[in-house]
Amino acid sequence: MTAGLLFDLMMALAVLGTAAWTLAARTQFAAVIGFVATGLLLSLVWVRLGAVDVALTEAAIGAGATGVIILYVVARLRGGTAEISAATPSRAQRALAALLAVAVGGVLALAVLNLPDPAPSLAEAALAGSAPLGLGNPVSAVLMAHRGLDTLLESVVLVFAVLAVWSMAADHRWGGAPGPVFRREESGPLSLLARVLPPVGIVVGIYIAWVGADAPGGKFQGGTILAAMWILPWIAGLARPPSITDWRLRLMIAAGPLTFLCVGLAGFAVADGFLSYPPSFAKPLILLIEAAMTLSVAAALACLIAGPPERRLPPESMAADRR
């Protein structure tokens, strides 16, 4: 047992070490690498704690998607020295933020240390409530049924995040394709990867989303994989991202929250109220929402990673898109 304890101590120190180094790193690029390493280690910690659902989310969104988003922000900051220094918080602001973070962390640590033994838990109730829904994964049951409102609001937040990013576009670039322009790579390793990885990745992404009903997984994790597989050919220059005025892209982004909201409102008519499911249809309805949400998460994350439109499509290609 002491070996296990030693191992845990080592992991905790590694997480704290990489986190501290991320804050202290001198270049932005190095800080992002430190951030990704911290996320990776955190997802291993979550597995060690037995929270495989959280580990999947941390690995997909914490280490993967967020790391790439921050890095492309760094890439966009090139050249704009005045803007960077204007946006950089002052020493006092940073000290205040650090103080706040330490205070919140300290209170949380105190709360955890003062938990009664055994800790109060709703796990039994969640487990009992997931069987009637036909879901084998209690985490999915909590997310989709018991705390459905939270998940609905989360899904709406994604749409607003995309709107916020798009609103950063310069006026003359509105209607263009999101993201920086990458040179087309006809041959070489990158074009090979961009052709080989997506077919496998799409299957894995759908699998992770599908398996979420009965095992760790779900829409956010699966959707992130799908988003990455969509972006890869953009980065290799093999495919062009759709214009942000394309109605199909907009429908994809809005499909999840809309489906969720419609099913929720239908609850007034056929069940006990907002966001409650009729018992005999609970599973198919939840699967419908999950499917639509997976699509939306994929589209929204892809747009978030690509960023605001940075180029205008040539007129003839826009006409081709409409056809």
Add this chain to the structure above:
Amino acid sequence: MTQLLLLAAALVLLTVLAGLWRVLRGPQRADRLMAAQLLCTGGIAALLLVAAAYGIEAIVDVALLLALLGAFTSVAFVMAARLVGSR
């Protein structure tokens, strides 16, 4: 067997954690990237070993996700580094 697998997992993790020194030291961005990639591969190996030791299949899915996104992240990083220019 369980003990041996756990021991191997700890060994692999310890090694790649030592490799994090390259993230700290650099000196080039490529070196930091490599250390992060080694951490990803080592994490995958450790996860697979732990999954086999305890017989928890879901952990294999975490490794699968890391394998897919690890490849994507490395590539996205190199391409972003090209945008940043050599700094």
Add this chain to the structure above:
Amino acid sequence: MSVVIGIFSAVCVLAGAFFFLAGTVGLIRFPDTLSRVHALTKADNLGLGLIVLGLLPLASGAGVALKLVLIWALVLVGGATAAQLIGAAAAKDER
């Protein structure tokens, strides 16, 4: 029979762990970036490959075994691509 499989798994897993050790030592000790790329790919390909090979007989079913092989294949293709790109970037930085 099961003893033979057990020994096979143990040897493969430990050999895989050794390659991780070797890759890390190379990453830390090798003098320049390009030779460090070389060290890294050994850990990616052989280290993980041997561990997957050792775990295959222990897999609880064909599905899990397939996932193990898929993970190795993904790391192979991803690692090889990343190593190429990193090498090219490093060569450019040095110039």
